[in-house]
Amino acid sequence: MKNILIISGGNLSEYFVKQYIKDYGYDYIIAVDKGTEYFYNNNLVPDLIIGDFDSANRVCVEFYKEKYGNKVKQFDAEKDYTDTTIAVFEALQIVDEDGQIVILGGTGSRLDHVIGNIQILKAAYDKNIKCYIIDPHNRIHLAKSGETIKKSQSYGKYISFFPLGDKVTGLCLKGFKYNLENYILEYGKSLGVSNELESENACISFQDGILLMIESKD
Known part of the structure; x- marks a missing residue:
């Protein structure tokens, strides 16, 4: 896959997400936990849905489990990695060498998750894959020399x-x-x-x- 988009459960402007997808387009989209609500609210189906779903709307989660169960991967709430980390690991398995990963909804009021998401960037960096966290005011990545x-x-x-x-x-x-x-x-x-x-x-x-x-x- 050339370009992979991850929609996570942080602060998420639906207008911003719609415009971003319209402007850039993506080959594969992963919804993460509460980020699944964006797709449910807009009658869309992502390629993969990941999470322990402790923060997502239950009606939304059950809808995708019932209709698109093969696209849903549920994890225990008590685990070693955050849902967004797992999504990045999934993306790294299928992204092309010259592709990129973009995370929307990776920032918000939970600073522990924001810092955790910034550290996730290193997993892609170590594999020489471009990975960005983007919101309406910031674009974050690990720069390469040169x-x-x-x-x-x-x-x-x-x-x-x-x-x-x-x-x-x-x-x-x-x-x-x-x-x-x-x-x-x-x-x-x-x-x-x-x-x-x-x-x-x-x-x-x-x-x-x-x-x-x-x-x-x-």
Whole structure:
């Protein structure tokens, strides 16, 4: 599969989801727990439904179990992985090497789940698969060294960088409002917050570490 979309159970604007699917289209869609309600409310059937369904509407869940039972994978509420993590694992089994995974509904009021979802990105990163968490105000992913960002295709005005771990070494930013040269970006420092693009083509490179990149708009 080239492009896989995961609809999770965080804050989910139905208008945003509809528009996103219309604009980009996807080869395979996974509904996760409460995210299943979006499909039920819009008379749609995802390719796969995953969850322990502790937060999803029971009527919605029973409808899909009865009508499309072969598409439903239910898990115990007490387990080692979150529902969204399991969905990413499922996606990684079928996504093409040059494909991507996008998670909608991966942010919201439960900060523990938001942080957990950000950490899930590493599973795709380790397999060299692009994986994004996207909501109406943010696009989040783990950047690769040598990555180029086009200003005309950026998600928002602001771009922030954080180490996913202790530090990112040898960080170079070119084409930004605040460029860096061979910088050590350490955990606990906020220097990477709220940068902006200056050039049409901006470049990110670094020597070691895992770099979290968040594109944001108000």
